[in-house]
Amino acid sequence: MTNQTKKYPRELINAVKGLAGAYRMTLRHLFRRPITVEYPEVKRDLPERSRGRIILTVSPDGKERCVACYLCAGVCPGSCISMQAAEREDGRRYAAWFRINFARCIFCGLCEEACPSLAIQLTPDYEFCKTDILSFVYEKKDLLVNHGGKNTEYDFYRHAGVGTNAEKGKHYHEREPVNIKSNMP
Numbered sequence: 780m781t782n783q784t785k786k787y788p789r790e791l792i793n794a795v796k797g798l799a800g801a802y803r804m805t806l807r808h809l810f811r812r813p814i815t816v817e818y819p820e821v822k823r824d825l826p827e828r829s830r831g832r833i834i835l836t837v838s839p840d841g842k843e844r845c846v847a848c849y850l851c852a853g854v855c856p857g858s859c860i861s862m863q864a865a866e867r868e869d870g871r872r873y874a875a876w877f878r879i880n881f882a883r884c885i886f887c888g889l890c891e892e893a894c895p896s897l898a899i900q901l902t903p904d905y906e907f908c909k910t911d912i913l914s915f916v917y918e919k920k921d922l923l924v925n926h927g928g929k930n931t932e933y934d935f936y937r938h939a940g941v942g943t944n945a946e947k948g949k950h951y952h953e954r955e956p957v958n959i960k961s962n963m964p
């Protein structure tokens with residue numbers, strides 16, 4: 780018997796095993812009680828990281844987190860984010876206007892990944908279907924919320940864009956430096 784002919788019975792056994800497995804799975808589900816969620820009366824609790832409607836969050840002191848760096852707009856594959864940067868008297872940047880066109884958004888979450896200040900966040904809210912396509916254009920007033928979203932503690936301006944006169948390890952939430960000689964033999 781050649782190697783080629785030896786292979787066929789093995790392939791046949793694997794094919795039968797695969798078929799039997801598929802039928803077993805079908806039979807198992809055939810006699811199970813169906814799990815039906817009566818939406819919209821019953822709403823499922825989605826995981827916190829579900830990607831739905833986008834919000835602009837604020838830092839613990841209530842100030843807007845967005846520093847209008849354009850990273851979210853740059854990374855967005857749908858080109859649905861636009862804004863205009865401005866600067867306050869104290870030098871803090873903010874978005875004079877900020878716009879998201881949800882009609883183009885694919886909820887990929889890349890804007891959230893790119894954001895250095897945790898300002899832009901996706902939420903599990905998926906209930907904002909509309910028939911008027913123009914109403915999918917959300918302005919800053921529609922996006923801005925009065926909380927910190929998934930991370931209520933983070934304050935970009937305490938970590939970055941501030942003077943660094945303190946010793947190493949003395950800055951906000953900074954660990955003491957490791958003594959690299961401490962583990963020498």
Ligand code: SF4
Nearest residue numbers: 855884885887888890
């Ligand atoms: S979720 Fe994706 S497509 Fe939607 S605004 Fe963010 S980067 Fe753009």
Ligand code: SF4
Nearest residue numbers: 845846848849851894
């Ligand atoms: S939301 Fe974040 S990434 Fe987008 S401009 Fe503001 S700070 Fe930059």
